[in-house]
Amino acid sequence: MPELPEVETTRRGLAPHLEGHTVCSATVRQRRLRWPVEPDFERRIAGARILKLERRAKYLLVHTDRGCAIWHLGMSGSLRLVEPGAEVRKHDHVDWVLDSGLCLRFHDPRRFGALLWTDSDPAAHDLLAHLGPEPLSEEFCGDYLFRVSRGRRQAVKTLIMDGRVVVGVGNIYASESLFLAGIRPDRAAGTISRARYGRLTDAIKQVLARSIEQGGTTLRDFIGGDGKPGYFAQQLNVYGRTGERCRQCGGPVRDMVLGQRSTFFCRRCQR
């Protein structure tokens, strides 16, 4: 599914084809996404000139001279440029026809994605206004996590997956980061030392940066037809490896449920 690295990869891939171009027209085939696409979205975007593509958390912001479109890919969404006249497949919910002749197409089987419009600063939009810092920013550091975790009894894994604390840390990266930092996912956030939060923020930055370098390869990118995960899965230390041997100590990888999310860890390497 699109994690932060994949959204960033999407942004980098689309930017040269979108920035400076005009949206001639838009077609919305399915309005019922995570939130309904507003009725006059097509009218608002038609004729708009795209100024810049920006990523904030897992949102892709398309700044235009008329306002800003806010995309979210949910967990099964993708944005691709297709040739005009390309066959429309099931779950192809939105098209933007560009003045270049290319078409920006949104495909999203599970419809957890969203397409919103705002006439004002998107940072002030309800969905963005209360988000925590970007994980790759300097603001996100051990001191910060230490400070915001004081007095909290919730598990550290659910803390780092809380978008008000830090954005873009999905379920896979949360387990992987905690493994790299040697911290048990269910440790109460408020009892973890400043030094260990330093190691955790380093681990989060490392795992996200490495994934961006790989073009955001995720679990759902397959090699061959056997359903086996792709490149990135080969680098996973614990995610989805229940019962297999820990790469570090050889012990069995364990799983548990935290905040209704499957969670993977090694009892010996994480405390």
Place this chain on the structure above:
DNA sequence: CCCGATTCCTGTAGGC
């Protein structure tokens, strides 16, 4: 305020 549970949706995996 804090935090766990519920909700949206459909493709896929696992059980029988």
Place this chain on the structure above:
DNA sequence: TGCCTACAGGAATCGG
């Protein structure tokens, strides 16, 4: 082989 069910997950929102 095929049907049926459980499950996965981002993140807002509800409920205690």
